[in-house]
Amino acid sequence: MRWLGSLHAEWTKLRTLPSTWWLLAATVVLTAALGAAAASSVTTRICPTPCNADTTKLTLSGVQLSQAICLVLGALSIGAEYSTGTIRTTLTAMPGRWRVLTSKAAVLSLLTAVAGAVGVLSSLGLARLILPTPPDGALLRPATGSILILVLVTLLGLSLATLLRDTAGSITLGLGILYVVPILSHLVNSPTWQHRLQRWAPMPAGLSIQATKNLGALAIAPWPGLGVLAAYAVGLLGAGGVWFRLRDA
Template identity: 70%
Template sequence: MRHLHAEWTKLRTLPSTWWLLAATVALTLTVGTAAVSSVTTQACPDPAACHEDTVKLSLTGVWLGQAACLVLGALAMGAEYGTGTIRTTLTAMPMRSRVLAAKATALALLTAAASAVGILLSLGTARLILPTNGFEAPSLTDGPTLRAAAGSVLVLALVALLGLSLATLFRDTAGAITLGLGALYVVPLLANIINSPTWQDRVQRWAPIPAALSIQATKNLDRLPIGPWPGLGVLAAYAAGLLALGGVLFRTRDA
């Protein structure tokens, strides 16, 4: 508990933490609202025939909100290396594995809380907008909707841990953010550029974000390259694997 309290204190006293959490909520809500507002009966005269996945549409903002979560995760470790305060931390708490575990726990809980706010606001806004456009509003008590919402919260928390893992590996905030953003945005774009259906399918299955965002789908699940929970498992495996590798290096090399 001492380690967790210390990491929570450090995380909450960083001004950038609250700005980035606010950005996560704002981006998730704003982009999601814009997405559901774009669906009208002019574009689709018969809403029932369109089979529009309105739940997934309302959660579109996760695609952009994840960038703020990645930066927050990278700063949680990278800022200490950048200022040299990591030495003070390890002098006061020499059990490095506990330091990293406490940092990951505090980061994941705080990110999940902010993400839940953004997700709930996005779904609530969709319930107000979609009926005025002639579409059925997503039910917050529906099983697939709850799975998509909870899964989206987990996606953002795992992305934050991915940022933490990369910063622990590289001991550099800029390097962690650059590589992390490349994995989040550049790799998925390659799936649209590659002409090979085989490689497109592989990217959709094994790249962390395309696979993880399958958790948001509530319709036509049989057409997904990878199932919702296995897709989320791909991102979890990346985050856990890199965090474990970072933990090994964190324990064995000098601060």
């Protein structure tokens, strides 16, 4: 019963802020629009029939940007509680700190999953209209994987903001982890290190779930790759939870 109460409270908190809905709408639009734009860039010249390019991955490339919105959504959900001071109200109503954090995580996951599903399905639908040879075959793994990426990045934002107790700081750190590490991998000269960064940095590893062609060339296989991102999100959420429990509010 107490869990139901916490979940209900966190759901009401999220849904009564206009920013939640703006961010979720932006996730859908960015995912679909960028996917459609990427799909329109495909011409028969670079992709003759039969096409060798991974059009599924291309169609879902909007996720690479819309995940940043999810990071913000996750970070705001607890960062704003610290900046406004409502975290104390939350903890007097729900003194179980793990319960608060997991309820937030559950509600955020559900909302992001729904928005992600709408975005991903729209991308695939638009691609069918745009592409000369629409993505076919095994769409289930890249599609559900893309939704899971968005959910995990939201949790990453929540974890970082729980650890840092600061929205701006956690978003900056989160963007760094997501985007700067892959850029670094292009800057290092050593192929060994390039390979390692592609394998263990959360974003490149997670995005391998979208690949449908030439899987042998991937630095990490699709599901293990998503597992790397999940390990970051869940590991940091656990660390955030321990820290949340131990510190004075």
